[in-house]
Amino acid sequence: MSWEMMEKLAADCGKAATTIVIGSVEEPLLHPKLIDFIQLCRQQGVPKVHLTTNGQLLNKTYIKALLKSGLTSIDISLDAATPETYLRIRGGDLSQVESNTIDLLRIRDQLGIDCEIRTSFVRNYNVNLEEEEAFLNRWLSKVNSVFILNIAEYQENNMRLKKHNQGVEKSLQYYQQKAQGRWTCLFPFLEMAVLPNGKIYYCIETLFRLGFDQEIESLGDYNQQTLQDIWSGELFQQLRQDLILNQLEKRRACQDCEMWKSQIIDQELKDGYSVLTTTVTEIYSQV
Structure with a gap:
């Protein structure tokens, strides 16, 4: 997206006091003007800016810039609790992206910035329940919320939930x-x-x-x-x-x-956590 369009988007959404969600089917951290865009959105009156990322580019310098830009929430798409699953699904190093996520949590708390941090796990093929439970156990006590999502596939040209x-x-x-x-x-x-x-x-x-x-x-x-x-x-x-x-x-x-x-x-309380359930998603949040 061009910077001119990003400026227009920030102005329009600021005027309407509308939340902006960045990232859905792409990796937004690759955009060279991402930090500037988030800053501009908040300056223009956008109340909330959310970012979804795979977290692989979240080094300490980038983390500080993101948090200071005015980002209000971020979702790290991990989808695995074992290195083997992460390599198969996302083609990367799980230990590195987990380390990046821990750095994000630590730096947020050090800076005292109010930014909600979430991790997410898609129930991909050949990923068992034990790994899903390990993912929940690893992240529930650390992040604000954990998203568990059912995988969707296409049948007859429309989205179907498995x-x-x-x-x-x-x-x-x-x-x-x-x-x-x-x-x-x-x-x-x-x-x-x-x-x-x-x-x-x-x-x-x-x-x-x-x-x-x-x-x-x-x-x-x-x-x-x-x-x-x-x-x-x-x-x-x-x-x-x-x-x-x-x-x-x-x-x-x-x-x-x-x-x-x-x-x-x-909605229900489960083991001290709030759990919101839809057909697609289970959201575990700290109470």
Whole structure:
């Protein structure tokens, strides 16, 4: 993304007091202007800036710059508790990225900066329950929260979850019966995605689909429009109406997608931790 577009994004989101989330399907630490962008966002009035990273580039100098820039939360995607699994899934050195994460925690506390630190673990193929439990045991007492995510795959050109968390199955059945089937997906009412080329998309499903389906309709062009114009514009409004009325025959990205189910949330206390469960994610947080 160009610096000019980043300046515009910071100004628009600051004016709207809207959170910015950096990183989803890319590695944001590779961008040479990342620190400057986060600083500018906070100066422009953006209330929260979140970053998702694999953590491999988090040396001590970068950590200090990130924390001092005004970053409010960061998710380190680890996905492993053993060196062998990490090498297979992420092709790197687990001990190094774990050391980087510990440095991040230590430097944050030394500087007294309020930045929430999370680690995440995807239930990838051939990763057993023992490794998942080892991951939880390693990080629960250290970070603010741990995310455990079910793996998603594509079948018939739509995202499918390999499994659902059984903890929400009863709630899911209840709300599906109440809605008499599918309810309105909330993602296009809550968020949008701005690509480096200025194209606008409306959920994580559409971002992933771009890898094999270049014909998904963009809902705006940030080179020519403001975020507010796009958000309130005809294309977004028509999408929301189609979702409300469940008229999705012409919406390939929506028609058979199951991510709308992930908006059911159950909460419980478990072993002294708060656990939020959706069909996709279990979030363990310190109380």
